[in-house]
Amino acid sequence: MKAQLIVREALTIQSIIRLALGYAIATNGLVLIPFLVAAVMSRFGLDESVATQIAGLEIIGIAISCAVFPRLIAKAAPLFVVIGVLGTGFAQALSYFAPTIEVMGAARSMAGLFEGMIFVVIASALSQRVCAERVWGQINLIAGGLNGSILIFVSLLPDAWINRGIFFTVFCLVIVTSKYVLPIGCFAERGDRLRSTLPKGKPSRALIFAIWAVTILIYGVQASQWAVAGLVSERAGLTTSTIGIFLSLSSLIGFLGAIFPAMSRSQGHRLVLIILAQLVMIVSLIGFFESNTLLYLFLNQVALNCSFFVVIPFLTGLLSEIDSDGTLVARTVVLTFVGAGIGTAIAGQLYHSFGGRQFAILLGIGIVLAIPFVWAAFRERRKQPLSYSS
Numbered sequence: 001m002k003a004q005l006i007v008r009e010a011l012t013i014q015s016i017i018r019l020a021l022g023y024a025i026a027t028n029g030l031v032l033i034p035f036l037v038a039a040v041m042s043r044f045g046l047d048e049s050v051a052t053q054i055a056g057l058e059i060i061g062i063a064i065s066c067a068v069f070p071r072l073i074a075k076a077a078p079l080f081v082v083i084g085v086l087g088t089g090f091a092q093a094l095s096y097f098a099p100t101i102e103v104m105g106a107a108r109s110m111a112g113l114f115e116g117m118i119f120v121v122i123a124s125a126l127s128q129r130v131c132a133e134r135v136w137g138q139i140n141l142i143a144g145g146l147n148g149s150i151l152i153f154v155s156l157l158p159d160a161w162i163n164r165g166i167f168f169t170v171f172c173l174v175i176v177t178s179k180y181v182l183p184i185g186c187f188a189e190r191g192d193r194l195r196s197t198l199p200k201g202k203p204s205r206a207l208i209f210a211i212w213a214v215t216i217l218i219y220g221v222q223a224s225q226w227a228v229a230g231l232v233s234e235r236a237g238l239t240t241s242t243i244g245i246f247l248s249l250s251s252l253i254g255f256l257g258a259i260f261p262a263m264s265r266s267q268g269h270r271l272v273l274i275i276l277a278q279l280v281m282i283v284s285l286i287g288f289f290e291s292n293t294l295l296y297l298f299l300n301q302v303a304l305n306c307s308f309f310v311v312i313p314f315l316t317g318l319l320s321e322i323d324s325d326g327t328l329v330a331r332t333v334v335l336t337f338v339g340a341g342i343g344t345a346i347a348g349q350l351y352h353s354f355g356g357r358q359f360a361i362l363l364g365i366g367i368v369l370a371i372p373f374v375w376a377a378f379r380e381r382r383k384q385p386l387s388y389s390s
Contacts, residue, residue: 010130015187019122019135020142022081022181025088026118028170029058029111031147031251035154035166036108043163044101054105061112063334066120070330073117074124078185081121085178087114092171096164118181119333124326125187126317133270133317137261140313144255146173148248155248188326207380208328210373211319214311215332216339217370221363222308223343225285228351228359229301236292250298254305261313270314271378277310278371282364289356315374318381 011019029036033055040051065073073080091111098104122139126132150169157165233243260266260273281304288300316329323329351359 008129011125011135011187015184016135016138017142018180018184019125019187020139021146021177022085022118022122022184023139024143024146025085025174025177025181026062026115026122027143028147028150028173029062029108029115031151032154032166032170033058034247035151035162039163039166040101040104042159044104046101050101054101054108057105058108058112058115059337061109061114062116062119063112063337065113065116066330066333069117070120070123070327071325073120074127074188074325074327077121077124077188080117081185082182084114084117084121085174085181088118089171089174089178092167092174096167096171116330116333120326120330121185121188122326123320123323123329125184126320127188127323127326127329129320131264131267131317132320133261133267133314134264136313136316136320137258137263137266140258140309141255141262144258144309145252148252148255151248151251152245155244204322204380204383207322207377208319210377210380211315212332212335213373214315214370214377215335216342217366217373218308218311219336219339220343221281221285221366222304223340224347224350224363225288225304227344227347229288231348231351232289232291232356233297236294236297238294238297242294246294246298247301250301250305253302255309257306257309258313260310261317270318271374274311274314274374275371277307278367278374280304280307281311282367285363285367286357286360289360315377318377321381 036055036058037048037051040046040054041048044051046054088111091107091114094107095104095111098107126135129135150173154162154166154169229247230243233246234240238246257277260277261270266273284300284303284307288297288304291297291300316332319329319332320326350362354362
């Protein structure tokens, strides 16, 4: 039996801003990870591989919260959002003062666990929410602008300051925004009460599988390109400091792609917009690896980032509409790490083996493979009717 999907009322703009600030706290570690690696290397005199492993503990922490505890967190969202915000602030402070790599590793693991709690609460707040893709677009736009600005600020810090300054900056973000983020648990709480009225049945497994397949492919391609972006920039003659600013600025502008899913008029054109964004990704990938000047590198990187943030909020919103308590979206985060992890792991070897153009074509094939799954997801979605709660 297919479930009739009960969709909750739209959120106010004030509520969306609160959720976006929470999302900024929950995801800043992922956005800043290149600089976290650099900070750990500089502070403890480690090589890049060890520093990456320590910074990667934060990702593992987020994955644990999203994969193992999402139902528990969703059922007690007001409590867990408080634990998440306070714990994230404590973990950033501990990272600032950490005297050894063992303490730093523990601090980054804790940061991930607590950030994951906040993300699960946000996913639960948006579960079965009307126009979920628009809300996800607005959240990505606001949080992306905030985290992108922090990314640029950190990239401009003197090398002597970055090893502690990055943690102090994130700590300040948590402190300044906590007043607005702490109440967001109430948005998830209403979803918990609504679940008792849901008819029996489950959302289409084909729909879930299709979205998960697209997620792995898109994140895998994006991570592969990002992993070698610095190397490509170096070969084009850019200095290390210029590369940092170039990548940071392109990331900030890239969040503007979320404008499309954030617009109410985009809902009827979701499938077309996603496929167009995927085609732009393919063209910009080829253009990026064939660029030999800063301008062309920058324009293609911006186009790629913008296209990525067109696709992801639409797909996340599609999943939120059928997600009864936020656990589907939370567990999808784990799959993004799988896709990104695989993409990052194989990127360097493939790039050196095949060269820029052939590597870009391989990444383009990954995008093409995702297109049938996008179509399948929307086909399955149309089979399930909606009813609206008040």
